[in-house]
Amino acid sequence: MSYRKEGSPFWRTTVSSGRVRSQGRTANERVVERVLFCCALTAVSALALITAFIFAEGMPELGRTGPARFVFGTTWSPSRGMFGVLPMIAGSVAVTLAALLMGVPVAVACAVFLAEMAPPRAGVLLKALVELLSAVPSVVYGFVGLTTLVPLIREWTGAPGFSVLAASVVLAIMVMPTITSVSYESLKAVPGSYRDGVAALGGTRWQAIRMVVLPAARSGIVAGIILGIGRCLGETMAVLMVAGNAPVIPTSLLSPVRTLTSGIALEMGYASGRHREALFGTAVVLFAMIAALNLLTRYVASKGAVFGGRRRPRDGSAGA
Amino acid sequence: MGGAGHETVARAREPARRDIGMLKRTDRIAFWVFAAATAVALSFLVFIISFVFVRGIPRVTWSFLTERPRDMGRAGGILPSIVGTIALTGLALLIGTPLGVATAVYLTEYTREGMSSRVIRFGAESLAGVPSIIFGLFGFLFFVIFLGFGWSILSGGLTLALMILPTIIRTSEEAIRAVPREYREISLSLGASRWQTVVHVVLPAALPGVITGVMLSLGRAVGETAAVIFTAGSSLRLPGSIMDPVRTLPVHFYVLAREGISMANAYGTATVLLATVLLIEIAANILIARFSGHAGRG
Incomplete structure (x- = not known):
């Protein structure tokens, strides 16, 4: 005999007939549920712990120097007790922007080719190959950049080679698979009827891509780019090896540059006392930037959903 | 009159035909440009792997x-x-x-x-x-x-x-x-x-x-x-x-x-x-x- 409890979904139904067994099972279920719930809290508690520990260690120095002077100070000189992270913020931003300028067009073009133009089987295979790029460890990227790209830049320009340019080229290659992969998925999510509509109107494949498919996949592509920005800001080892690491605001593509992450990694090994706290202060700044980026992602995602709803009538008119 | 009409149709059609030719060409150009981007991405993979493997494999005994x-x-x-x-x-x-x-x-x-x-x-x-x-x-x-x-x-x-x-x-x-x-x-x-x-x-x-x-x-x-x-x-x-x-x-x-x-x-x-x-x-x-x-x- 089975019965259904009032108002509970079907999986809450007690299906067993024996009352004792059923009660034991319900108790078991409750324990299981509680244990699973505790496991599920790991991620969010880890996030809380990370925030708490990084801030607890970093805030004292921010307070001592003053948040404004810490963030906007242009001199980073631990030996003189001067801690201004603006050069590193500028470095991170410069390297990220340059990497996106180079990486995004190639990555999106690659995604369009794989999703829309290549034969389906070849597209899947080539996408897997492009994604292999994301498996390459960042130290390997850094090292290959250090031994090939840096000397190349040195030879061409006469500058030392360790530069914004070197770091951003390496980063551009590193974030490409991320952006390509996310863009590919969002292109694949565009219904085939959109393309059929354009074809029925006598449009070419390129017209379909340019005027219908790309606009429809836009929010997904933007999400991929934001993910790429996060990667760029957070990447440490590869940048550390090719950027030159001078804590000065970069003035050209050939200036050596130090990012927030590489600044921390460089000095963490030997820093102590106030210096170490200042490095954790740097981590607080990085953390805040990443958090802001996360909020932006959420905003874009919510906006994407709205666009998805609005797009349909427009497609209807295009297909009619 | 018929001849004039035909001429008009032909004249009207000509730009359209050229348009289609251009669209097809654009389509082909787009294909090759995007294929090139993919080739660039893949060439990085090939380069990095071969760069490391060529120098490293002799050492791996x-x-x-x-x-x-x-x-x-x-x-x-x-x-x-x-x-x-x-x-x-x-x-x-x-x-x-x-x-x-x-x-x-x-x-x-x-x-x-x-x-x-x-x-x-x-x-x-x-x-x-x-x-x-x-x-x-x-x-x-x-x-x-x-x-x-x-x-x-x-x-x-x-x-x-x-x-x-x-x-x-x-x-x-x-x-x-x-x-x-x-x-x-x-x-x-x-x-x-x-x-x-x-x-x-x-x-x-x-x-x-x-x-x-x-x-x-x-x-x-x-x-x-x-x-x-x-x-x-x-x-x-x-x-x-x-x-x-x-x-x-x-x-x-x-x-x-x-x-x-x-x-x-x-x-x-x-x-x-x-x-x-x-x-x-x-x-x-x-x-x-x-x-x-x-x-x-x-």
């Missing part, structure tokens, strides 16, 4: 893999780093996989969209965006110092476990959601409890997807440097217990290359590292292909 390093890594092999990497990533998976799968099960089978699931998902998504160096700093503050684990396999493994948690949660959740609803209904109708359904029906069906996520995480963990260097230390000795410090392959490679200790051994180490992560990734991809073939997705 049996003794390189099975000997301890001598003279700071100038001579000898990389055995402690291989053992250290396996121990560290193994521990990370041992801790991260159950937690991640449990989270995914809770999100998919035990709760509906609401406050608690939103908080859990927010935690996982935000954690995925945290840079690895922040994980490293946190692991150093929390596991190494606060909990007193020191630079050890334990500290490094726990840090990596937190780092891979979001990936495992996301991929497991996807895999579990792909299990057809009928499976659960049939199991429940046969008198199985929810937990029995999860263990005997849902998880086995979702296993390939879960394993894929675990393997992708493993690849990430093996190559990770910034989070490991502050938590697992940089010891060249063979670890005897979980509390011993280790120097993983990427860290060993980084030290060799950055301090110019031995380029030959650096390339050898990089070859072993790169081959390992590529094999893991390729295996994961094959699994994905087979899995999605079975599930009939796409």
